[in-house]
Amino acid sequence: MTHKIKNLNIGIIGVGTVGESVVKILEENREIIRARAGVNLVVKKGVVKNPNKPRGVNIPLSTDIDDIIYDPQIDVVVELMGGVDTAYIVAKKTLEHKKSLVTANKAMLAYHRYELQEIAGATPIGFEASVCGGIPIIKALKDGLSANHILGLKGILNGTSNYILTQMIQNNQDFHTALLKAQQLGYAEADPSLDINGGDAGHKLLILASLAYGIDAKPQDILIEGIESISTDDIEFANEFGYAIKLLGIAKKQNNEIELRVHPTMIAKDKMIAKIEGVMNGISVIGDRVGETLYYGAGAGGEATASAVISDLIEIARGKSSLMLGFERSPQINLKPKANICSRYYIRLAVDDKSGVLAQIASILTQNAISISTFLQKEIKQKNTAKILFSTHTTTEYAIKNAIDDLKKLDSILSEPYLIRIEDE
Numbered sequence: 001m002t003h004k005i006k007n008l009n010i011g012i013i014g015v016g017t018v019g020e021s022v023v024k025i026l027e028e029n030r031e032i033i034r035a036r037a038g039v040n041l042v043v044k045k046g047v048v049k050n051p052n053k054p055r056g057v058n059i060p061l062s063t064d065i066d067d068i069i070y071d072p073q074i075d076v077v078v079e080l081m082g083g084v085d086t087a088y089i090v091a092k093k094t095l096e097h098k099k100s101l102v103t104a105n106k107a108m109l110a111y112h113r114y115e116l117q118e119i120a121g122a123t124p125i126g127f128e129a130s131v132c133g134g135i136p137i138i139k140a141l142k143d144g145l146s147a148n149h150i151l152g153l154k155g156i157l158n159g160t161s162n163y164i165l166t167q168m169i170q171n172n173q174d175f176h177t178a179l180l181k182a183q184q185l186g187y188a189e190a191d192p193s194l195d196i197n198g199g200d201a202g203h204k205l206l207i208l209a210s211l212a213y214g215i216d217a218k219p220q221d222i223l224i225e226g227i228e229s230i231s232t233d234d235i236e237f238a239n240e241f242g243y244a245i246k247l248l249g250i251a252k253k254q255n256n257e258i259e260l261r262v263h264p265t266m267i268a269k270d271k272m273i274a275k276i277e278g279v280m281n282g283i284s285v286i287g288d289r290v291g292e293t294l295y296y297g298a299g300a301g302g303e304a305t306a307s308a309v310i311s312d313l314i315e316i317a318r319g320k321s322s323l324m325l326g327f328e329r330s331p332q333i334n335l336k337p338k339a340n341i342c343s344r345y346y347i348r349l350a351v352d353d354k355s356g357v358l359a360q361i362a363s364i365l366t367q368n369a370i371s372i373s374t375f376l377q378k379e380i381k382q383k384n385t386a387k388i389l390f391s392t393h394t395t396t397e398y399a400i401k402n403a404i405d406d407l408k409k410l411d412s413i414l415s416e417p418y419l420i421r422i423e424d425e
């Protein structure tokens with residue numbers, strides 16, 4: 001008697017960069033995927049905005065989302081349309097209809113992951129592709145590290161910003177030149193806001209933090225800063241004192257408090273994470289039993305992201321998909337207030353080049369209990385202007401913000417002070 005291979009029928013809402021790659025890989029790697037899943041993964045239908053747009057794949061298309069969600073033949077809905085509000089409606093309707101959901105949509109999960117978990121109950125939700133594309137970091141946290149308390153994690157979670165910073169560091173380019181290059185190479189969208197303002201990395205950090213700690217924070221609750229104000233002076237200072245500048249997502253657990261933050265960070269050049277260059281992503285996770293583990297790979301791109309989407313589909317086909325473990329809110333865990341976060345800081349000031357200014361700055365720092373660690377002064381070509389670059393010893397966000405506010409009131413400070421946090425651990 002021959003064993004009859006069954007099908008897992010899939011509907012894809014959004015057949016763009018990632019959706020097309022999912023269809024192609026399912027076709028081109030069909031045999032190996034069937035062997036691993038135990039069933040055929042069959043794309044029944046796709047939903048798009050414009051059905052007349054030329055596409056690299058040939059599947060039945062519709063423009064009505066309900067054609068997929070309410071099709072009794074479709075077992076799994078794959079949401080690859082992006083955006084927050086409509087994608088949330090798609091996810092909600094899918095789960096209410098007791099269909100499994102796979103999504104790559106970090107923006108939607110950053111806001112709605114807990115509501116979706118509640119609606120889903122035992123219905124599987126796969127979201128491996130939502131954080132760092134091809135790197136299996138979700139499965140690492142859900143499965144591989146599940147015996148551990150996660151003490152902390154830090155990662156380069158956005159490839160576009162990492163490419164821009166790498167260009168600035170290696171080729172001495174300013175931010176705008178590096179951004180233009182990223183756009184020309186297709187690494188940055190026409191509107192790259194979420195990549196460069198830290199928003200995209202923030203979305204991903206929140207998803208990881210839910211898995212690691214069960215913390216229900218939203219983007220507006222955490223400290224998020226982007227890379228758009230980094231200058232070549234900052235790169236030069238970092239270089240002089242042995243640091244690279246990276247946009248890091250950082251989570252740290254201390255007792256029952258979790259601090260979550262995304263910002264440009266000066267990090268010692270010899271750290272593994274400082275060596276992750278170009279569009280690549282990397283994450284370090286520290287478990288209380290396993291110690292530090294590191295994950296590196298392509299964080300975006302159609303194929304890498306589709307690879308993660310299909311891994312979720314295979315897990316669902318095997319019937320082994322766990323619930324969204326870790327999305328359960330942990331009642332004992334609190335988000336650390338931003339003002340209490342401790343760090344060392346680098347500060348850049350443009351000042352009037354006249355006597356007494358340094359003393360004024362030193363006095364403000366002292367009043368706020370901040371002490372200087374390293375110092376660099378640079379002449380600027382404009383007459384009577386100097387740049388003062390320095391780093392501080394460890395202090396709080398509260399103290400540094402007060403000091404910056406006080407500095408801004410000085411007539412001798414010529415432009416908005418700029419700070420970058422320094423991560424020594």
Ligand SMILES: NC(=O)c1ccc[n+]([C@@H]2O[C@H](COP(=O)([O-])OP(=O)(O)OC[C@H]3O[C@@H](n4cnc5c(N)ncnc54)[C@H](OP(=O)(O)O)[C@@H]3O)[C@@H](O)[C@H]2O)c1
Pocket residue numbers: 013014015016017018019047048049050051053063079080081082083086104105106107129130133299300301302305
């Ligand atoms: N691209 C990556 O490298 C990457 C990496 C990780 C995660 N992701 C995530 O994956 C998701 C998809 O990204 P993508 O790059 O593939 O996006 P994309 O290329 O812009 O594709 C979006 C698709 O969704 C369709 N669509 C959009 N709004 C729709 C609507 N209201 N009704 C029906 N169809 C709609 C579009 O239709 P038309 O084709 O007709 O315009 C298009 O096919 C996003 O959540 C993104 O954040 C992407």
